[in-house]
Amino acid sequence: MAKLTKPITGVPDGEIYPRVIPAGEDCPASLVTYAQSEGAFDPLPDGNMPLTLRADILESPEFQAVFAEMMREAKEAADEALAKVDERSSELEARSSALDLREADLDAREADLAARLAAIEAHPSRDDEAAHQAADEIDAAKGEAAKPKGRAGKAEAGEPSA
Known part of the structure; x- marks a missing residue:
């Protein structure tokens, strides 16, 4: 009490x-x-x-000194925190810029591939036709190789019949 x-x-x-x-x-x-x-x-x-609070306490030099010190410490702490926030913000902006550049690069590559695909679909070249023809021939050869060989097939292959 x-x-x-x-x-x-x-x-x-x-x-x-x-x-x-x-x-x-x-x-x-x-x-x-x-x-x-x-x-x-x-x-x-x-x-x-x-x-x-009494005015004599607020106006005393001791109180003013303590108050000024507290305000200085608070300002230093706030400035330090603000500097950390600014530093982190700069790091995040740099990452964001790098991601934006990468996104732009990917968009450009996608557009280039889309243009090339459209050109191929619109005007197939001889090389493409030759490639399709060669692929068809390879598929046909694989299909014949996969067929079961009977006696006639073995004789053609030079295998002795049993």
Whole structure:
């Protein structure tokens, strides 16, 4: 409990009649709110300053020095955090630019392949026709090789018949 800085008159818990509680005594729990409203003690019961700070404290050189140091430290911390964010942002922008370049390269390759495919489909060249013809001949040869050989097939191949 907080000590009273000036006397107050009140009825503490467990008592019937009002009495004067002198300065320097602990304030009864039932009278804390009343004592605060009367300005009977400066710090709150938990040791914190009251919500209304006194001007003499705010204007003191000690408070101003501590406050200036706190503000300087806060600004340094904010600047450091901002620098980290800027650095990370630069890294991400560089990655994004690299991805954009790669995407543009892939789009160009896709367009080139699409144009080449359209040209091939529109005007097949002799080489393409020859390639198709050769592929057909290879397929035909494979098909004949896969056929089962009878007695006649063995004789043509030069194999003795059983």
